[in-house]
Amino acid sequence: MQADDRLIVALDVPNALQGLRLVEKLGDEVSFYKIGLGMLTGGGMALANELTEMGKRVFLDMKLFDIGQTVENAVAGFTQFDLDFLTVHGDPNVVHAAVAGRGTTDMKILAVTVLTSLDRSDLDLALIQAGDIHDIVIERARLAFLAGADGVIASPQEAAMIRALPEATGKLIVTPGVRPAGTNADDQKRVASPAIAINDGADHIVVGRPIWKAEDPLSAVRMIKTELAAI
Numbered sequence: 271m272q273a274d275d276r277l278i279v280a281l282d283v284p285n286a287l288q289g290l291r292l293v294e295k296l297g298d299e300v301s302f303y304k305i306g307l308g309m310l311t312g313g314g315m316a317l318a319n320e321l322t323e324m325g326k327r328v329f330l331d332m333k334l335f336d337i338g339q340t341v342e343n344a345v346a347g348f349t350q351f352d353l354d355f356l357t358v359h360g361d362p363n364v365v366h367a368a369v370a371g372r373g374t375t376d377m378k379i380l381a382v383t384v385l386t387s388l389d390r391s392d393l394d395l396a397l398i399q400a401g402d403i404h405d406i407v408i409e410r411a412r413l414a415f416l417a418g419a420d421g422v423i424a425s426p427q428e429a430a431m432i433r434a435l436p437e438a439t440g441k442l443i444v445t446p447g448v449r450p451a452g453t454n455a456d457d458q459k460r461v462a463s464p465a466i467a468i469n470d471g472a473d474h475i476v477v478g479r480p481i482w483k484a485e486d487p488l489s490a491v492r493m494i495k496t497e498l499a500a501i
């Protein structure tokens with residue numbers, strides 16, 4: 271089966287060596303990988319280089335959040351790698367700084383709206399204003415687009431509403447929190463299936479544990495791809 275780059279596999283294993291083993295196991299079936307914070311100290315950037323040399327696309331999920339100048343400098347530093355996507359938190363000042371740091375490179379800046387592992391009670395604890403979580407996600411997406419984000423990260427449950435925003439024209443929607451039927455939600459609280467996410471307007475889905483924790487990661491990938499191919 272040919273790779274389908276709508277599927278991004280999250281390499282949330284502890285180090286580059288284990289990441290590379292999984293990549294080798296999945297072979298030509300997967301073309302797009304996400305490297306996150308958990309692997310930063312385990313050779314994550316070396317793995318990013320290795321993946322681009324193998325012809326794979328790379329999404330670096332750093333979820334940067336800091337004062338503007340620091341974000342701009344950090345993003346400028348990441349432009350030395352051949353990255354497709356880089357995440358920052360979706361606050362407009364952070365997005366703005368990231369877009370400045372990206373300069374003329376074609377690395378896409380994706381803004382995190384609200385983590386898919388959070389629900390309303392978590393937002394209460396973080397003192398985020400009252401209101402429906404979906405409305406907060408949609409408004410954060412809209413503001414991030416206006417600040418220059420190339421796309422947003424959101425739960426599949428919000429993809430349709432974000433896709434309907436006039437500000438979302440030509441922008442990417444990338445959804446983690448995706449669970450094929452019959453798999454464990456783990457700590458994700460706002461989940462949907464791969465087909466629903468794409469049908470609702472997501473350009474890419476990010477799937478981690480249902481693949482890398484599976485007894486047979488390759489057949490887990492094939493099941494998801496079969497579901498996507500049937501859309």
Ligand code: C5P
Pocket residue numbers: 280282306331382383384385386387423424446447448456458476477478479480
């Ligand atoms: O294992 P699972 O499929 O839940 O992995 C989802 C991945 O997407 C993790 O790497 C997580 O850090 C990331 N992510 C997320 N929610 C966001 C942004 C990124 O779950 N809002």
